[in-house]
Amino acid sequence: MTGTSTEPADNMPATYPPSADFAATANAGEELYEQANADRLGFWAEQASRLHWSKPWSSVLDWPGNAPDSDYVAKWFVDGELNVAYNCVDRHVEEGHGDQIAIYWEGEPGDSREITYAQLRAEVCQAANYLTELGLRSGDRVAIYMPMVPEAIVAMLACARLGLTHSVVFAGFSPAALRQRVDDANAKLVITTDGQWRRGKAAPLKDGVDEALSQPGHSVEHVMVVRRCGNDVPWTDGRDLWWHDTVAKASDEHSCTGFDAEHPLFILYTSGTTGKPKGIVHTSGGYLTQTAYTHHYVFDHKPGVDVYWCTADIGWVTGHSYIVYGPLANRATQVVYEGTPNFPDEHRHWNIIEKYKVSIYYTAPTLVRTFMKWGHQIPASHDLSSIRVLGSVGEPINPEAWRWYRKHIGADSAPIVDTWWQTETGAIMMSPLPGVTAAKPGAAMAALPGISAKIVDEEGNEFERGGTEANGYLVLDEPWPAMLRGIWGNPQRYKETYWDKYSAQGWYFAGDGARYDEDGDMWVLGRVDDVMNVSGHRISTSEVESALVGHHKVAEAAVVGASDETTGQGIVAFVILKSSAGEAADSLVNELKAHVSRDISPIAKPREIHIVPELPKTRSGKIMRRLLRDVAEGRELGDTSTLVDPKVFEAISAAK
Ligand code: PRX
Numbered sequence: 001m002t003g004t005s006t007e008p009a010d011n012m013p014a015t016y017p018p019s020a021d022f023a024a025t026a027n028a029g030e031e032l033y034e035q036a037n038a039d040r041l042g043f044w045a046e047q048a049s050r051l052h053w054s055k056p057w058s059s060v061l062d063w064p065g066n067a068p069d070s071d072y073v074a075k076w077f078v079d080g081e082l083n084v085a086y087n088c089v090d091r092h093v094e095e096g097h098g099d100q101i102a103i104y105w106e107g108e109p110g111d112s113r114e115i116t117y118a119q120l121r122a123e124v125c126q127a128a129n130y131l132t133e134l135g136l137r138s139g140d141r142v143a144i145y146m147p148m149v150p151e152a153i154v155a156m157l158a159c160a161r162l163g164l165t166h167s168v169v170f171a172g173f174s175p176a177a178l179r180q181r182v183d184d185a186n187a188k189l190v191i192t193t194d195g196q197w198r199r200g201k202a203a204p205l206k207d208g209v210d211e212a213l214s215q216p217g218h219s220v221e222h223v224m225v226v227r228r229c230g231n232d233v234p235w236t237d238g239r240d241l242w243w244h245d246t247v248a249k250a251s252d253e254h255s256c257t258g259f260d261a262e263h264p265l266f267i268l269y270t271s272g273t274t275g276k277p278k279g280i281v282h283t284s285g286g287y288l289t290q291t292a293y294t295h296h297y298v299f300d301h302k303p304g305v306d307v308y309w310c311t312a313d314i315g316w317v318t319g320h321s322y323i324v325y326g327p328l329a330n331r332a333t334q335v336v337y338e339g340t341p342n343f344p345d346e347h348r349h350w351n352i353i354e355k356y357k358v359s360i361y362y363t364a365p366t367l368v369r370t371f372m373k374w375g376h377q378i379p380a381s382h383d384l385s386s387i388r389v390l391g392s393v394g395e396p397i398n399p400e401a402w403r404w405y406r407k408h409i410g411a412d413s414a415p416i417v418d419t420w421w422q423t424e425t426g427a428i429m430m431s432p433l434p435g436v437t438a439a440k441p442g443a444a445m446a447a448l449p450g451i452s453a454k455i456v457d458e459e460g461n462e463f464e465r466g467g468t469e470a471n472g473y474l475v476l477d478e479p480w481p482a483m484l485r486g487i488w489g490n491p492q493r494y495k496e497t498y499w500d501k502y503s504a505q506g507w508y509f510a511g512d513g514a515r516y517d518e519d520g521d522m523w524v525l526g527r528v529d530d531v532m533n534v535s536g537h538r539i540s541t542s543e544v545e546s547a548l549v550g551h552h553k554v555a556e557a558a559v560v561g562a563s564d565e566t567t568g569q570g571i572v573a574f575v576i577l578k579s580s581a582g583e584a585a586d587s588l589v590n591e592l593k594a595h596v597s598r599d600i601s602p603i604a605k606p607r608e609i610h611i612v613p614e615l616p617k618t619r620s621g622k623i624m625r626r627l628l629r630d631v632a633e634g635r636e637l638g639d640t641s642t643l644v645d646p647k648v649f650e651a652i653s654a655a656k
Helices: 020-025 031-038 040-048 084-097 117-133 150-162 175-185 206-212 285-298 317-329 348-356 365-374 399-409 491-499 541-549 586-599 625-632 648-655
Strands: 059-062 075-078 101-106 112-116 141-145 165-168 189-193 195-198 201-204 222-226 240-242 264-270 278-283 307-310 333-337 360-363 389-393 416-419 453-456 472-476 508-516 522-527 531-534 537-540 554-564 568-577 608-611
Touching (some): 084 317, 117 150, 141 150, 150 165, 285 317, 531 554, 531 568
Parallel strands (some): 222 240, 307 360
Antiparallel strands (some): 264 278
């Protein structure tokens, strides 16, 4: 676990209450907690009522809990039917907001598009019509492997409209990772682009799809290609289809039907502690209810007034819930940006905020720390006065970065919402409420109204709020509407990963450490398992290890996440070479880094690789990662008494 200090820096306030002005017009007041506490399910029913349902639900929740043989699969809004895309698009047009901008899209090379809700509706209908013509039917899976272009959002919504289950694969992932995900979900269609802009240059993307599909035995019938960069792409006649020849020529009228509240909306793969990535399954009614609810209250979003910008990529859950579904369900006007924060220069985000008068800005701590490194003079040279709410997600935000964020981006007044949640939770679970909570730098503070979380020890004994300040495990002790409904095709792994640890109580084990401070506020401390968090991206140690041992010169590998000033954690690998590998050289280290980058993604590329003669193991043969983390972080070694050969560290230190 990474520790976070609650001690305020010299002369710094320990808490930041909302201003009276902010509180006076805030969406959420104190009573929201009272309302939810008084009648939790009634509260969720009220939140769900903000959506359009084509058939009402018969009961709010059906939860097997820890009954014998429980599958831990909740049903929310039982028997209810809704169309997610209708809720995100058509509804707003029908209510007279067709001319409101849904998306201010800012392309990497500086091109831009404004898309109204009426235009978005037309494009989603065209895509829905063409996907129907292709023979896709409700329940089929579609892989989306695209950069941040409007068509990616259109593709997701078109799937939702037809009841197709999408699986978005981050466009930075390798062809091998794409193939693994395509196979796991048996996707019939892949939607991609000809290329993606990276620092002013077109990088290939469609080629990656071709490579992924080069070996036979896959389920893909068609590859749909959006022309983004204009570069040449290899073409497979009969299989490949240009978006502009097909979707863009289809009718823009499409009438949709409702789907069951539990219809699977999407699968999103995320790293676990062992084995291949898990396909997290999310369904429709509860997911949309909670993403819309949280987006409305946590960001204090006012439709038609605010300009909202979440800097995530749609390849991650934050992009699903807080670019696509939550904001669009709430009729947001939002910025969608294709590129990186420092292209063409380090002013890019602030230019965009100035240009569109962004009022709600949601990003990750790693980026805040990067901005700090670049210097406050950069944002200071822009008019950021439109900003009124700041958000943080992906990892614990250190108090120093929190204060910098508020001071230099939020004019020392914007509330910061530090939002804790996971791919599995589908939506924000813990966060301050900006008009209510006296926030503390670095603390997610408390579960949102309607959500219940506890901190417990190994045996499940509950910590008392404001009692001990010891570190424990975070559990969610009541089901929530946006909760995952399983791991695609693997109910056993679902049970084992999330429910077995506290099966007696029927609690969801989040895999995070947490503690209460003396006031009873919650601090999330980071992962307690072998999942690393690099720049807010979840990567498992075992995934990187198996990529490394997949290299022909590597015999064994152990990977740890070592703390890193900017990225939160950095990947440090210890590798034993095969005797046939010859002398270890710098060039080999670079080759291994490139190998991991190719095999998984550049985000999984180790920061350091140390070639060592041995790895520290317990008598039962387990690699002692805790000790390797000590080495990687330059600390005194912890307890080495369980090691087979404590001397192994002399060899490792010599190699480092
Ligand atoms: O360790 C927690 C950390 O990110 C993990 C979830 O990662 P992922 O599924 O990729 O979703 C990231 C975006 C929701 C959690 O188990 N995490 C996320 N947000 C926070 C956080 N840790 C502390 N504070 C947060 N605000």
